[in-house]
Amino acid sequence: MAGPLSAHNFSAQARDHASTLTVAALSSAFGVVLLQATGIIATSVESDVVGESDSVRLALSIVTTVFTVIAFYVGAIVTANTFSTIIAGRVRQIALLRLIGAQARTVRRAVATEGLLVGALGAVLGLAVGMGITVATVALGIRSGWLPALEYTLLDPIVAVPVVVVALVTWAAAWVGSRRVVTVSPMEAVGAAAETRNVGGRRTARTVFSLLLVLGGLALLALGVIVGLSFVGGLLIAFCGGLASFTGIILGAHLVMPPVLRLVGRLFGSAPTARLAAENAVRFPERSSRATIGLVIGVTLVVMFAVTMESYRAMVLESFADRPELAAAIDQSVTLTTSIFLGLVGFSAVIAAVGMVNNLSLSVLQRTRELGLLRALGFTGRQVRGMILAESAQMSIAAVGLGLVLGVFYGWAGAQSLLGSINHELMAPALPWPLIAATLAGGAVLALVASIAPARRATTVSPVLALSVD
């Protein structure tokens, strides 16, 4: 889009859309690889056990579809958020276009079209990467013997599905994320108001709906746990309850995340750097909620899955304590299944992390003037770096922390409703400590990595910038 509606220079455009491109490419590559893997596994099973291929294919398809949908969904949240950040940085430019007579809808449509183009480009890139990975893996597998040497259909037209879906999802996410365009007043081009706040309309309906989902979901979850004490069927009830309540939490992220971010911010003390960082993290509650909720989803899913599997493993090992060989064999297969599934769910967390890193970078870029002001008033380079690291840490800790708590809770509820009928008693959640430690370490690394580029950029801001009027 090089029309008048994006009078942006190319490098600024590239910077704006780096995140969306990455997320689209990752999502599409993930979808392509999973689809290909389904086909390859089904084909290789077919050669082994005749007749079982169809059911294997179906089961695999369901599993891969679920994981792909989760990854795409997280990607969509990330992209919508990226676009609202981009719009925030273009407010003046949009206001100018509005001033000279552009329709809000036209501007918004142009922004969404940018999303479609970037999404399509990313999706095609992802297709190339995904194809590359599968072709290389198949070749390697056949050569080293763990994959039967068969004719695999690697050019199945079905791989176009994730590509098209990713492009469309990115388009939709760009449209949702550019909602703010409609509220930009032409006055913002002329007014000296340097910072106008987008308070946003009250989303009463959304709040009520998410509250209902959470409460209803928790009630179902409790019912599932109670029923699970006597019947295995409790898991189904609990699953519905978990799905409903978690959806409620995601929908109500704008209510959940800001207090969590504030709470974490308070841990950082009251030095001016920490206080400013804490304020920055909740400056646009809507934005920081969406920047972090993707990561919350990813971490919750990973931890939930690990806790359930750990409970299951503990129970199995206990039941087979007198038959060590059998226990070891089961243990091995459970561990393998768990790792594969964790890898699949974990991918969503990676996409969410990419989104968070980019979000922080963009928001720092948009604060150039403010950073210049702080430097003029006597913030040292170190203080600026500290502030941005604190901001980044706050977001990571809030997201990973909440994800851990939710994951342990849902994982426990799942295990309890699934396994409760065996001993007819409530059990404590089995905690997979290595995974929890790894998650915490991942959060710490993320906080650091996310802050590197923006912190470097922020310290090169010349204080003179704060004084020069555009």
Next chain:
Amino acid sequence: MNTTELGLIARVAHVSKRYGEGSGAVAALDDVSIGIRRGEFTAIMGPSGSGKSTLMHVMAGLDNATGGQVWLGDTEITELGDSALTVLRRRRVGFVFQSFNLVPTLDVRGNIMLPFELDGRRPSAKEQEWVDHLIASLGLLNRLTHRPHELSGGQQQRVAIARALGTRPDLVFADEPTGALDSRTGREVLALLATASREYAQSIAMVTHDPIAASHADRILFLADGRVVDDRPRSSAEEISRIMLSMESAL
């Protein structure tokens, strides 16, 4: 003789500032030597592009000169590194800019106290008394918990003035402090600066291209094409306009 013995609070000697290289180079400042007198309200005037802001940036340690020497008090700041300059700005200089003066995430009180906080200290009882006095006399008492976006332009400038005066800096720099205000509000802000200079003997250097703004000052320095071309005591707006017009026609 050092700066203090000259009765000055800041001084530049043979300062030049060049942007760009070769034939495209612009000399924003060309061999400027001036002193800002202690306790005075000095206006720096000149047409747009004459180097006023550049001079202020160099004097405040925000930007490096290409050549020459700069003193703030008796400290030569020309050779200071970034962190020494930062601490100097924090403790000994106050700023009022044209717009975007305040940190949007802090309320009025937070913005006024920011220089103390950056220094990692609480104001002493005497300093707190002074800040409270400033807050009251600038009419900000019932605005302390407001965020900048809830304030009018004039109120934002008052907060910036309170912050700039709060640490009793050696010198307050103001770059077109009324440039974004309507004329009535602009007058009020100028009166506040003039009062601060007169009543508290606060040294102020104000960059402006508005003759009426400059008429509030004790002394007016005129810049054109990066050089100081005139240096006048307090003058009326009419006289200042006349000088400006003659400078324009001389170009």
